[in-house]
Amino acid sequence: xxTVEETIDVAVPVHTAYNQWTQFESFPRFMALVKDVEQxxxxxxxxxxxxGPLRHEFDVEIVEQxxxxxxxxxxxxxxxxxxGKVLFRAAAxxxxxxxxxxxxxxxxxxxxxxxxxxxxxxxxxxxxHFKEFIESVGQEGGSWRGTIxxxxxYPVGPEPARSRVPRWPVG
Amino acid sequence: MxxxxxxxxxxxxxTKPKEWAAGLPGVAHALEYSLGQTSVPxxxxxxLAINQPDGIDCPGCAWADPTPGHRHRNxxxxxxxxxxxxxxxxxxxxxxxxxxxSVTDLNRQSDLWLNQQGRLTEPMVKRPDSDHYEPISWPEAxxxxxxxxxxxxxxxxxxxxxxxxxxNEAAFVLQLFARAFGTNNLPDCSNLCHESSGFALSETLGxxxxxxxxxxxxxxxxxxxxxxxxxxxxxxxxxALEEAKNNGARIIAVNxxxxxxxxxxxxxxxxxxxxxxxxxxxxxxxxxxxxxxxALFQGLNRLLLEAEDARPGTVLDHDFIRSNTSGFxxxxxxxxxxxxxxxxxxxxxxxxxxxQAGDDVLRSERVIVCWAMGVTQHRHAVPTVREIVNFxxxxxxxxxxxxxxxxxxxxxxxxGDRTMGIWERMxxxxxxxxxxxxxxEPPRAHGVDAVNAIRGMRDGHIKVFVGVAGNFxxxxxxxxxxxxxxxxxxxxxxxxxxxxxxxxxxxxxALILPALGRTERDIQATGxxxxxxxDSMSEVHTSQGRLEPASRTLLSEVAILCRLARLTLDGxxxxxxxxxxxxxxxxxDRISRVIAGFQHFNRRxxxxxxxRLPNPVNxxxxxxxxxxxxxxxxxxxxxxxxxGHLVLQTLRSHDQWNTIPYTDNDxxxxxxxxxxxxxxxxxxxxxxxxxxxxxxxxxxxxxxxVERRAEGFRTVPxxxxxxxxxxxxxxxxxxxxxxxxxxxSNQPTxxxxxxxxxxxxxx
Numbered sequence: 017x018x019t020v021e022e023t024i025d026v027a028v029p030v031h032t033a034y035n036q037w038t039q040f041e042s043f044p045r046f047m048a049l050v051k052d053v054e055q056x057x058x059x060x061x062x063x064x065x066x067x068g069p070l071r072h073e074f075d076v077e078i079v080e081q082x083x084x085x086x087x088x089x090x091x092x093x094x095x096x097x098x099x100g101k102v103l104f105r106a107a108a109x110x111x112x113x114x115x116x117x118x119x120x121x122x123x124x125x126x127x128x129x130x131x132x133x134x135x136x137x138x139x140x141x142x143x144x145h146f147k148e149f150i151e152s153v154g155q156e157g158g159s160w161r162g163t164i165x166x167x168x169x170y171p172v173g174p175e176p177a178r179s180r181v182p183r184w185p186v187g
Numbered sequence: 188m189x190x191x192x193x194x195x196x197x198x199x200x201x202t203k204p205k206e207w208a209a210g211l212p213g214v215a216h217a218l219e220y221s222l223g224q225t226s227v228p229x230x231x232x233x234x235l236a237i238n239q240p241d242g243i244d245c246p247g248c249a250w251a252d253p254t255p256g257h258r259h260r261n262x263x264x265x266x267x268x269x270x271x272x273x274x275x276x277x278x279x280x281x282x283x284x285x286x287x288x289s290v291t292d293l294n295r296q297s298d299l300w301l302n303q304q305g306r307l308t309e310p311m312v313k314r315p316d317s318d319h320y321e322p323i324s325w326p327e328a329x330x331x332x333x334x335x336x337x338x339x340x341x342x343x344x345x346x347x348x349x350x351x352x353x354x355n356e357a358a359f360v361l362q363l364f365a366r367a368f369g370t371n372n373l374p375d376c377s378n379l380c381h382e383s384s385g386f387a388l389s390e391t392l393g394x395x396x397x398x399x400x401x402x403x404x405x406x407x408x409x410x411x412x413x414x415x416x417x418x419x420x421x422x423x424x425x426x427a428l429e430e431a432k433n434n435g436a437r438i439i440a441v442n443x444x445x446x447x448x449x450x451x452x453x454x455x456x457x458x459x460x461x462x463x464x465x466x467x468x469x470x471x472x473x474x475x476x477x478x479x480x481x482a483l484f485q486g487l488n489r490l491l492l493e494a495e496d497a498r499p500g501t502v503l504d505h506d507f508i509r510s511n512t513s514g515f516x517x518x519x520x521x522x523x524x525x526x527x528x529x530x531x532x533x534x535x536x537x538x539x540x541x542x543q544a545g546d547d548v549l550r551s552e553r554v555i556v557c558w559a560m561g562v563t564q565h566r567h568a569v570p571t572v573r574e575i576v577n578f579x580x581x582x583x584x585x586x587x588x589x590x591x592x593x594x595x596x597x598x599x600x601x602x603g604d605r606t607m608g609i610w611e612r613m614x615x616x617x618x619x620x621x622x623x624x625x626x627x628e629p630p631r632a633h634g635v636d637a638v639n640a641i642r643g644m645r646d647g648h649i650k651v652f653v654g655v656a657g658n659f660x661x662x663x664x665x666x667x668x669x670x671x672x673x674x675x676x677x678x679x680x681x682x683x684x685x686x687x688x689x690x691x692x693x694x695x696x697a698l699i700l701p702a703l704g705r706t707e708r709d710i711q712a713t714g715x716x717x718x719x720x721x722d723s724m725s726e727v728h729t730s731q732g733r734l735e736p737a738s739r740t741l742l743s744e745v746a747i748l749c750r751l752a753r754l755t756l757d758g759x760x761x762x763x764x765x766x767x768x769x770x771x772x773x774x775x776d777r778i779s780r781v782i783a784g785f786q787h788f789n790r791r792x793x794x795x796x797x798x799r800l801p802n803p804v805n806x807x808x809x810x811x812x813x814x815x816x817x818x819x820x821x822x823x824x825x826x827x828x829x830x831g832h833l834v835l836q837t838l839r840s841h842d843q844w845n846t847i848p849y850t851d852n853d854x855x856x857x858x859x860x861x862x863x864x865x866x867x868x869x870x871x872x873x874x875x876x877x878x879x880x881x882x883x884x885x886x887x888x889x890x891x892x893v894e895r896r897a898e899g900f901r902t903v904p905x906x907x908x909x910x911x912x913x914x915x916x917x918x919x920x921x922x923x924x925x926x927x928x929x930x931x932s933n934q935p936t937x938x939x940x941x942x943x944x945x946x947x948x949x950x
Contacts, residue, residue, distance in 0.1 A: 187379075
């Protein structure tokens, strides 16, 4: 595994930065490399990054998520094998330090794994995009305040809206 | 004279069972059958539209489709292709046909022959004093049925059966009509196939559906295939399993028969599937005795508990168990008391085999259990599914990607029909919503399921039986009892596409109401309509026919039901049946207001891929009364088999769709030119002093004093589990007693019939 770690300071409170980060489907709005994200479940995301011959689609499992603290994930796709973590630390009441850590398998992540120096630059650039976006809009576009531990989802409140579906027995 | 379909076959040819499924022969057989039914252009139209985002949902099975953009141009299997072109056939049944054949004549014909006559094209009636069906106009036919319904002393004297081919829109309209009429008598094919799964999952997880999507299959570490035959019954599952294997998954197949599709798959969409050896499916095959699955999972659970004892904190997911479950202590105490000798007796496996499977489990972070009717059609089916849930809970294999419970359903919309309210005991909150939306008081007393509907007809409480799609007479257990019960009805009516035995075994008055098929264009007052269906993985999507209808006089299922409702209800309840018939979007608007999860149904369902209904378990919610998943204590059980007897499981041939055989061949099992065969382990044949190819009668053993005998079956030595025989249904449904049902779910036990084999008279 090659580890990439990049840090950036963002001029919003930690809960604002964190809440925006939980809105994965908004990422294509400000991240250059991310073309589409579909949140299939609280702990399952489908990402599309890059375009043309460098387009990759892969599923990601969120294995740990703690509000205002961190989000950790792992790829479920052997062709794009990696794991990552984003940490949020309150640097001041209105400032947050965001640390992104990516562990890339030599066999995964295509060019990111093979071109030296590319992965840190890409990760840093996307963090800058995140910073520019959230600082310019000033507040998060939504939030999910549940927790994920060891891959299991612990929602806030007993009955989140998405769980309100027919539950009677199906034969 | 016994009907031809009950006569012994000419001696069928028996060859070695296949050890792989699909490949080029699958393509060839699909095309051969399709082109035998209809033209090249119609075949091409149907096949290229099957399971495409804007195309026809294959009625063949309920396996989910890949995400749009990931589908093959040919996104179907051999059996789906056969099934869809069986419906798209160019053969037609007209009134001349019914003048030529009396009902008695037709009832002498085999199921295969009846189906091969082609599509029904006009409404027909059999009057009480006649042995022939004769033409009747739509208004007269529906008026006759409505009049009979209105003349009943109570709405509960009618029953409305649904088969899983029925769309969400037709199902919603049917249940609405039945409840506005005043009854919850809504038996369905779910009662016969996965009722036990629904009961057990609801009780333990708080939701009656499977928790797994295709991506979970793709990313699992270990997949159990229990009591199912994907090669014949849901072949597209094999593509998902192939992808899982490519991602490194292991597969354990658990079944009495070493079915070809459990062993190896040659994907005809890939070069190595055509020219190469394909992919091995099962890394481990556990040849279990029929009815031994409960004991197997009890054994695995005991192994997991003992492994945790030996290495505390490393085997069980304590955080998950503590946070999300209740009843663990009571379960674990009980699980340790299950004796190994009982586990080995029930499973027929060695302890080493079970321990090796247990080691696979310990090496796997993400485990899925798939199961089908080999699990659900036993007396102890509900405890078996509950024990599977225990197994999944122990290591937190619920609610995380790549893990979960996967009941594999058969009929394409069997799940959706239930979601739409086709159930005899819908919860009050659903009935409250219906009342609020439509302004009438739905009946609250529970109705009858399939078994109780037969009892009701037998006892004279149910006098009118309406079947929407399907072939109830042949799908139901205890054929003689069912046929007697049906014949006691004053009227039976079937909304059908093709002829089957439910038309030849009928009430004193009988109606055939011919309907559009899934493949056909459905044009109503507001233009061309589509319908929606829900697959086994809770994905709701559209289906739009492409072919010109088999006849101009066909009505859609929705239209037939709306017209019947209007004629029957005489304005009772202010329901705009005319508008529903003219615009199915208006039905979907009502669905969106009555059924949770269907908000903005019309807008969302037309997106490519449709709507994925969330499963509460995957949202971290276990909506049981306790708010947690339940561990349960399940007593050890196995089928009781007297000396000299076998446990018979009934099954489909490869060339068969539900009750309808397409040919007399079952090439995967090496049976050619006959269906009245019984597959028996050679050791059992020797023990019972029977010869290969000997003609025997299968005689059921049940304590009600009724002799149930299926005559004239050839013995075939077959590598099925010792003590377990297999034979095709519906021919063997005659052996399944009406009262032989699963505990609590009331599902007939078609995989656990105790029989003896008697040499046939004259042999």
